[in-house]
Amino acid sequence: MARDGKPTRDKILQESKALILQNGYAGTSIDHILEKTALTKGAFFYHFKTKNDLAKALIEEFIRLDLSTMEAALKNTQDLKDKPLDRLLKFIQIFIDVLAGLKAPHPGCLYASFINESNLFDEEIKKDIAKTILTWRDNIEILMQNILEQYDMVIEEDLNSLADTFTVIFEGGFILSKSVNEPDLTAKQLRHLQNYLQILFVPKK
Template sequence: MPTDVATKTVPTVQSEPRSKGERTRDRILDLAYEAVIRKGFAATSIEELVEAAGITKSGFFYHFKDKNDLARQLLERYQANNYVYLDELSERARELSDDPLHSFLIFLKLYADDMRDHLTNMPGCFIAAVTAQDQSFDREVVRMNAEGILAWRQRFHGWLEEIAKAYPPRREVDLLAMADAVLTLSSGGVTFAKALRDADCIARQMLLYRESVRLIFAG
């Protein structure tokens, strides 16, 4: 969100009306995203994407140099949209409270509610898909995926350090591990929720994590 936070699919960031070519490119990326999540990158062919998008093969290569370029652009868009989603959710939480702990607890509640509302429309976690299928992607995509995960860690680790300064932890705690837990619960939770057909799974886990944060810092 997801969503991956975002493990969910969020709207593509746009500032101006898109041209026909941009709409075609986005359509291909949408189709590729669904296909990679559902059956894997190796099993997704250019031919099927061309047919589904209703374009020629030359039309595909106008937008993408090759299949690896498609993967890179797909991941770039996914990460950019997730950053926007996280920024907006964080800003909402910070606006509601200027206290670092309280704003983080608000963020987690907003995120839990959002995941509950959108999980049924999520085909899966793209971060998990790239990680699990790393041998199908080139080194650049694998590197980009790892950097995206580290960016998640940095975002929440910085917030938790801010909290720890204002509210010294009541017990010894690994702030990096706590930061990683946000993505771990999101990414792993999508798989768990899909397997059990339980759309409320991630929300429950995120609220449980929220309570542990509150107890560690506020008692």
């Protein structure tokens, strides 16, 4: 054996992610990553065969983290599973609490970075991103279906798009937040989603 390479690999992933969120993928050169990590080509190309390989690894790790936070939020609200509206509101609140405490705008979402340069990536990466976005849709939609067992909607609307609103706010919020330099902008948008749900659903008589 030899010394452990995992810290090196992790450092590359971490720094390249930060750089891509600032400069985009094409705007982030391998040399730039090596400069930030104080490594050399040998180390980089030992852990990643190509730059595209790094992209794939980055997205896969990002997706894993994304889905695990979603599952954690679902778990953290399980105690409210027979108060489905309260559960969804608390589900959103978890993310508000994180985003409202930021001192600088959220660095952004890799999905957005990649979709903004989507032609540079192969179909597999794009499929994985879309699949994850639809997983959010599906899971939130289930929470909403539970609500409908006890509530009516003031305005009829498909739950599909209503569930998407959550992700739309994240992606759009991050962009605006970075542009106008207001760290809590996304949290405020999520509050509006809470408001909307609160007055959209009314208890069945």
